[in-house]
Amino acid sequence: MTKLEAGSLYRQCDPDSLSFGTTGEIDESTTVIGQERLSASLEFGYGMGKDGFNIFALGPNKINKEDHLKEFFEEKAAEQPAPPDICYVNNFDDHYKPDVLELPAGRGSELHKQMEQLVDDLVPTLTSAFETEEYQNRRQSLQDQVQQEQGQTFEDLKNKAKEKGLALVRTPAGFSFAPLNEEGEIMGKEEIQNLSEEKREELEEKTRELQEELQKVIQKMPSNRRKARERLKELDEEIATYAIKDLFNEIRDNFSELEDVQDFLDDVEIDIVENVQSIMGNQNQSGQGGNQLIQMMGGQQPQQQKGGRNPVLDRYRVNVMVDNSEMEGAPVIYEDNPNYKNLIGRVEYQSKMGTLSTNFNLIKPGALHRANGGYLILDARQILLEPFAWEGLKRALKSGELKIESLGESYSMVSTVSLEPEPIQLDVKVILTGERLLYYLLCEHDPEFSKLFKVEADFEDEIDRTDENNNRYAQLIAGLIAKHELRAFDNKAVARVIEQGSRMVGDNEKLSAQTNDITDLLKESNHWAGRKERDVVTKEDVEKAIEQKIYRSSRLRDKVQESITRESIFIDTSGEAIGQINGLSVARVGNLMFGRPNRITARVQLGKGEIIDIEREVDMSGSIHSKGVLILKGFLGERYAGERPLSLSASLVFEQSYSHIDGDSASSAELYALLSAIGDIPLKQSFSVTGSVNQHGKIQPIGGVNEKIEGFFDICDQRGLTGRQGVLIPRANEKNLMLRGDVVEAVKEGDFHIHSIETVDEGMEVLTGMEMGTPKEDGTYPGDTINYMITEKLDQLAEKRKAFAKSENSQE
Missing domain, CATH: 3.40.50.300 (P-loop containing nucleotide triphosphate hydrolases)
Structure with a gap:
């Protein structure tokens, strides 16, 4: 058992060991170490x-x-x-399956801009080409030729009908033939009725022949129209091919080394030529409808989108999916x-x-x-x-x-x-x-x-705390300060941050690598320095940031402590009691982890060696806690049941616990309470205990040792420190101690005590003020020792059980 001195409760960082005055002097900074x-x-x-x-x-x-x-x-x-840049372009063979075009970085946006320019220039260029005198003359020639051919056909048919005494006339129902009189005028109804039967039959025969010829002419009209459209299309394609050549030449030159782009431009050029009439849409050509010939021959013009944008032009654009130009x-x-x-x-x-x-x-x-x-x-x-x-x-x-x-x-x-x-x-x-x-x-x-x-x-969650790593940690702090544009920290402030880095991981030989928490501490310290109108963050600002963060989160902790000081929750910090001890647990609420004492009691009566865990019986404990209780039975059996049976029944409980309990950090406290109850040995209530135990009675390390110590210290401090209060911790947890300044000061003044122990025997000696006792050669223990009192009580229970068993047998 070791009574710890104040110097072992908190590992300080010497500011003079840091090779700078403020973080602004650190040349090499980083944002990650270890x-x-x-x-x-x-x-x-x-x-x-x-x-x-x-x-x-x-x-x-x-x-x-x-x-x-x-x-x-x-x-x-x-x-x-x-x-490379990634682009999607139109697939002119299947519009529903766009093609990928990969170009060297930056060339995709360049191609996109040039194709946008081409699309903008396309219609004006085509319009200019179609407004030239050459195009207009050739178009008019085609129109005249079509009209002449069609007109000549009807003229020939008209003359032929006249030779046969008939006239070709247009009616609302279409073309028809009417007989002529000798003066060359169309006969009236009476004149036709006055004709002989033979003459009427002759005219009807001639009319049928001419009707057949007229039908043939009419049937050829769609074909003539198609040929006319094809001629116009060929003319448009010829003019368009010539007109757009210059638009493509510059783009082709700029991308001459990229075969995929050349293929794409070929496809675009072919499609423009093939769809020139759709592209032109209802653009004004020669001051009138540019597709008059199409209209004349029964064609339809394509519709544009609302706002005048032609959807056909969208197929020539380049969709730059990824632009790596910068x-x-x-x-x-x-x-x-x-x-x-x-x-x-x-x-x-x-x-x-x-x-x-x-x-x-x-x-x-x-x-x-x-x-x-x-x-x-x-x-x-x-x-x-x-x-x-x-x-x-x-x-x-x-x-x-x-x-x-x-x-x-x-x-x-x-x-x-x-x-x-x-x-x-x-x-x-x-x-x-x-x-x-x-x-x-x-x-x-x-x-x-x-x-x-x-x-x-x-x-890694943590790194080793060495002098070398302290300076590297300072570089980390400097890097985070620079990254978030904070005020410089002086070396004392950095030393305090390093110390807090050990507290974050609960180990004075380690430093936290969790940069989010460190960054928050730096930002909050910078805030408090600003409130004080300081240009450099000091140790005082870091302390303020730590205190205020705890204060903001500690309402529930304070309520628990208030319940204890007002004796709504029973915790003794003075006096002695049999089968009763102060255990320590830790709770995490949001960002705050805090410790609190819990009263643990044990009761013993005649029985068959059972140890009843009341929490387990009512399903309020986890498997790890239940395992810890079962370990106690193994310890008792090994030490005290070698020569006699354990003729007892014991019960253990966390008093005033109303929530689920798990973990084995209270198993040593439960064992102390159990040994006290068996031997009727009073335990000092001025101490609180933490640590798990194995079947050999060795005290094992636990987590949250700083919070647990501080939780019991706060209760003792509120009630008044007497100089007899303290905490028992596992020796293996000494390296985890990074306690608050007020706890360290109380230990230094002798108002509070922290003992580190390795075995249950050491703990019992501190809690009772008695020696544990070692067995003599005959296996018995010296009088006035803890083991002696326990074995005596176990012997008495064994005799009572034996006598009770004989009484039952005699009655049978």
């Missing part, structure tokens, strides 16, 4: 190619994993070439909202006349498009929460292709025509971030996960 294992894993994952060597970076949420990963991969990406190196993308559309991409729709329509210009990229050729960082939990996103990501990684699919179409949620864009070859390194438990669950329950994410990169 992550050698992580760095090695990331280097390996970076160096490995495809085949599933993606990375899962696991660690607690309080570590700013995303920022560190971005910093690491941005440094690596800067050494790599920028990936990219220096490979992309590093962090997607904070990884739903399916944001990850895989989507096809948008336009509403026209109550229907939905789309085209390749409405294809939008996802994070995988933007990260292609580089690195994509995603939060694993967020992507798992988004419907279809996780499966979509795995499908893309397995296939090595990025295929944009409409979920509505796939799951029959909508009935509309959609696009099937050509898949894009995927070359991306995906880095998922998440907690360790999530990583282990995915390994266990998703058979594809381990095949796709083969690299485990584990963030």
Whole structure:
């Protein structure tokens, strides 16, 4: 047993050991330290190619994993070439299957601009060409030729009819033939009736012959119209081919080394020539309808969109999905909202006349498009929460292709025509971030996960606290200060932050690597320095930030302590009692973890060696707590039941506990209470106890030792320190002590005591003021020792049980 001195309760950081006056003097700063294992894993994952060597970076949420990963991969990406631009263009063979066009970085936006200019210049260029005198003359010639041919045909038929005494006349019902009289005028009804029967039959025969000829002429009219349209189309294509040549020459020259672009321009040029009449639409040609000949021959002009924009022109545009023109190196993308559309991409729709329509210009990229050729960082939990996103990501990684699919179409949620864009070859390194438990669950329950994410990169929660690491920690603090543009910290303030880094992990030999908590402390300290109008943050500001953060979160803790001081919850801090002891537990509420004492009592009566855990009997304890209670029976049996049976029945309970209890940190306290109850030995109520115990009576370390000590100290301090109060802790927890200043000061003044123990025997001696006692050669214990009093009581119980058993047998 060791009575700890004040100097061992808090490990200070000497400001003079830091090689600077303020953080502004630190030349080399960083935002992460102590992550050698992580760095090695990331280097390996970076160096490995495809085949599933993606990375899962696991660690607690309080570590700013995303920022560190971005910093690491941005440094690596800067050494790599920028990936190509990704564009979608019209597939002139199948408009519903747009083609992919990959261009060197920056060339995609260049092609987009030049094609936009071409589209803007196309109609004016064509209009100018169609307004030339040459075109107008040739068009008029075609029109005259068609009209002449058609007019001559009817004139010939008219003359032939006249020779046969008939006239070709136009009626509302169409063309017909009427007989002529000798004066060459059309006969009236009476004249026709006055004709002889033979003459009428002759005229009817001639009319039938001419009607047949007229029918043939009329039947040839659609063919003539088609030929006329073809002639006009050939003329338009000839003029258009010549007119647009200059528009394409500059683009072709600028992209002469890119064969895919040349092929695309060929397709565009051919389509413009073939669809020149649709492109022109109702543009004004020669001051009148430019397609008068089409109208004359029964054709229809194409309609334009509202606002005068011709939808035909959209097919010649370039949809730049990913523009890497400003990219220096490979992309590093962090997607904070990884739903399916944001990850895989989507096809948008336009509403026209109550229907939905789309085209390749409405294809939008996802994070995988933007990260292609580089690195994509995603939060694993967020992507798992988004419907279809996780499966979509795995499908893309397995296939090595990025295929944009409409979920509505796939799951029959909508009935509309959609696009099937050509898949894009995927070359991306995906880095998922998440907690360790999530990583282990995915390994266990998703058979594809381990095949796709083969690299485990584990963030350290803490680092060793050495003089060298103290200075490196100062560099971390300086880096975080610079990143968040805070005031400089003096060396005393940095030393206090380092000390708090040990308190965060509950270990005076370690420092916290959880940068989120450190950053919050720096920001809050900077705030309090600003309130004091200081240019440099001091130790006082750091202390204020720590105190205020605890104060903001401590309402529930204060209520619990108030209940104890007002004796609504029974806790003794003075006097002695048999079978009663103060245990210590820890509670976490939000961001605050605090300790509180709990009264544990034990009662013993005649029985058969049972130890009843009342919490377990009513299902208010967890399996770990129940295990701790069963260990007590093993200890008692090994020490006291070698020569006699345990003829007792004991019960253990946490008094005034109304919630679930788990953990074994109170098992030593339960054993002390049980030994006290068996031997009728009073225990000092001025002490509180924590620590688990094994079957050999060794005291084992527990968690939250600082909070537990401070929780009991606060109760004693509120009631008045007597100099006899204290706490028993496992010796193995000495390295975890980073206690508050008021606790350290009380120990220094002798008003409060902390004992570290290794065995149950040492604890019982402190709690009773008696010796435990070692067995003599005959196996008995010296009088006035704890073991003697316990064995005497066990012997008495054994005799009573034996006598009771004889009494029952005699009665039978």
